[in-house]
Amino acid sequence: xxxxxxxxxxxxxxxxxxxxxxxxxxxxxxxxxxxxxxxxxxxxxxxxxxxxxxxxxxxxxxxxxxxxxxxxxxxxxxxxxxxxxxxxxxxxxxxxxxxxxxxxxxxxxxxxxxxxxxxxxxxxxxxxxxxxxxxxxxxxxxxxxxxxxxxxxxxxxxxxxxxxxxxxxxxxxxxxxxxxxxxxxxxxxxxxxxxxxxxxxxxxxxxxxxxxxxxxxxxxxxxxxxxxxxxxxxxxxxxxxxxxxxxxxxxxxxxxxxxxxxxxxxxxxxxxxxxxxxxxxxxxxxxxxxxxxxxxxxxxxxxxxxxx
Amino acid sequence: xxxxxxxxxxxxxxxxxxxxxxxxxxxxxxxxxxxxxxxxxxxxxxxxxxxxxxxxxxxxxxxxxxxxxxxxxxxxxxxxxxxxxxxxxxxxxxxxxxxxxxxxxxxxxxxxxxxxxxxxxxxxxxxxxxxxxxxxxxxxxxxxxxxxxx
Numbered sequence: 001x002x003x004x005x006x007x008x009x010x011x012x013x014x015x016x017x018x019x020x021x022x023x024x025x026x027x028x029x030x031x032x033x034x035x036x037x038x039x040x041x042x043x044x045x046x047x048x049x050x051x052x053x054x055x056x057x058x059x060x061x062x063x064x065x066x067x068x069x070x071x072x073x074x075x076x077x078x079x080x081x082x083x084x085x086x087x088x089x090x091x092x093x094x095x096x097x098x099x100x101x102x103x104x105x106x107x108x109x110x111x112x113x114x115x116x117x118x119x120x121x122x123x124x125x126x127x128x129x130x131x132x133x134x135x136x137x138x139x140x141x142x143x144x145x146x147x148x149x150x151x152x153x154x155x156x157x158x159x160x161x162x163x164x165x166x167x168x169x170x171x172x173x174x175x176x177x178x179x180x181x182x183x184x185x186x187x188x189x190x191x192x193x194x195x196x197x198x199x200x201x202x203x204x205x206x207x208x209x210x211x212x213x214x215x216x217x218x219x220x221x222x223x224x225x226x227x228x229x230x231x232x233x234x235x236x237x238x239x240x241x242x243x244x245x246x247x248x249x250x251x252x253x254x255x256x257x258x259x260x261x262x263x264x265x266x267x268x269x270x271x272x273x274x275x276x277x278x279x280x281x282x283x284x285x286x287x288x289x290x291x292x293x294x295x296x297x298x299x300x301x302x303x304x305x306x307x308x
Numbered sequence: 309x310x311x312x313x314x315x316x317x318x319x320x321x322x323x324x325x326x327x328x329x330x331x332x333x334x335x336x337x338x339x340x341x342x343x344x345x346x347x348x349x350x351x352x353x354x355x356x357x358x359x360x361x362x363x364x365x366x367x368x369x370x371x372x373x374x375x376x377x378x379x380x381x382x383x384x385x386x387x388x389x390x391x392x393x394x395x396x397x398x399x400x401x402x403x404x405x406x407x408x409x410x411x412x413x414x415x416x417x418x419x420x421x422x423x424x425x426x427x428x429x430x431x432x433x434x435x436x437x438x439x440x441x442x443x444x445x446x447x448x449x450x451x452x453x454x455x456x457x458x
Contacts, residue, residue: 049431053393066431
């Protein structure tokens with residue numbers, strides 16, 4: 001049974017307030033025993049694979065995007081069987097309410113949430129502010145590993161089409177719908193082929209996908225890692241980026257994790273019905289044969305040969 | 309894989325990792341993270357004496373001291389935040405494996421040593437390159453200091 005939705009003024013302004021919970025709300029849920037009883041499943045998903053082990057929210061289980069959600073041999077996500085097995089082993093059932101949080105303002109938490117949605121998991125929420133806010137507030141952390149009762153998860157085939165874009169989808173999208181590039185300005189202009197402080201993971205070419213607007217992912221987050229309020233988000237995405245209601249939007253970054261954060265903001269906070277995350281992102285596009293790129297700060301236009 | 313070419317302390321660490329299952333290896337890395345010594349006071353208050361290894365995904369600062377000891381021992385100092393345990397773990401391994409060795413011994417460590425820890429499946433290639441970068445930085449600094457003294 002779905003767990004009650006948090007009601008507060010900030011969330012109420014969002015298109016889908018049921019997709020977020022606050023640290024106060026989660027702390028109360030932990031206190032009430034709901035997490036220990038398995039009524040609410042809390043998942044930590046971090047960029048640093050050892051962070052969970054140093055202490056986590058009481059009762060939280062760990063999901064590692066790299067080893068748990070990715071297929072080992074194909075650059076793809078796990079299939080329905082593997083996901084069902086993973087979910088069940090974490091005490092998650094098909095109707096469980098799942099709350100995900102993580103480091104780095106929820107990059108990997110948003111990514112994990114997005115993968116849950118590829119499998120159509122109905123009730124999955126983010127902890128606004130993520131791990132850092134919980135820690136900054138001095139809330140309880142434990143090293144105790146929970147031993148969840150096995151969940152009951154059916155084998156569900158992934159349905160990628162509604163929220164995931166592949167390279168060919170993006171090629172077809174060029175000139176017809178907006179793209180949001182959430183990488184750093186240096187990556188967008190092509191000055192560098194990788195994110196600042198990540199010099200080793202590059203692409204052959206630097207630049208961006210033609211017509212993409214540059215809105216670095218962190219613009220959606222306030223200083224404490226929580227999402228900006230609706231008014232602020234509208235100023236950024238409707239104002240600066242020029243999105244309009246009803247747009248079919250594609251977001252991308254380097255491998256799809258930062259753009260999951262933006263995908264979440266566009267879909268659930270601003271209420272765009274059609275938002276896809278291009279997880280191949282720049283590591284694919286910047287290396288792919290016969291796809292156009294644009295260098296510099298201008299969005300650029302679609303080359304005739306591609307758009308025709 | 310052989311660990312013969314490694315200095316003995318580092319070879320022992322590699323053997324420890326190799327003897328474990330993958331989840332246990334991560335646990336051991338966590339222990340190295342917890343075991344990374346604090347900076348001495350003379351460095352703690354002088355962050356400008358340390359330099360950042362930008363290849364690491366999380367902030368990692370280090371400095372190398374050579375030639376100040378009669379026995380030629382190289383001393384290594386690292387600083388990484390507790391919220392970056394993987395990076396701290398790598399620093400802990402390098403500290404325990406290399407601190408106090410001579411410049412020649414450190415320069416003899418193969419550049420791909422981090423891969424011997426058996427973590428490449430559990431930890432992303434990007435992160436492993438962070439540790440490789442840390443080792444590379446140490447070796448470059450040691451080499452530069454050796455040349456300056458020669």
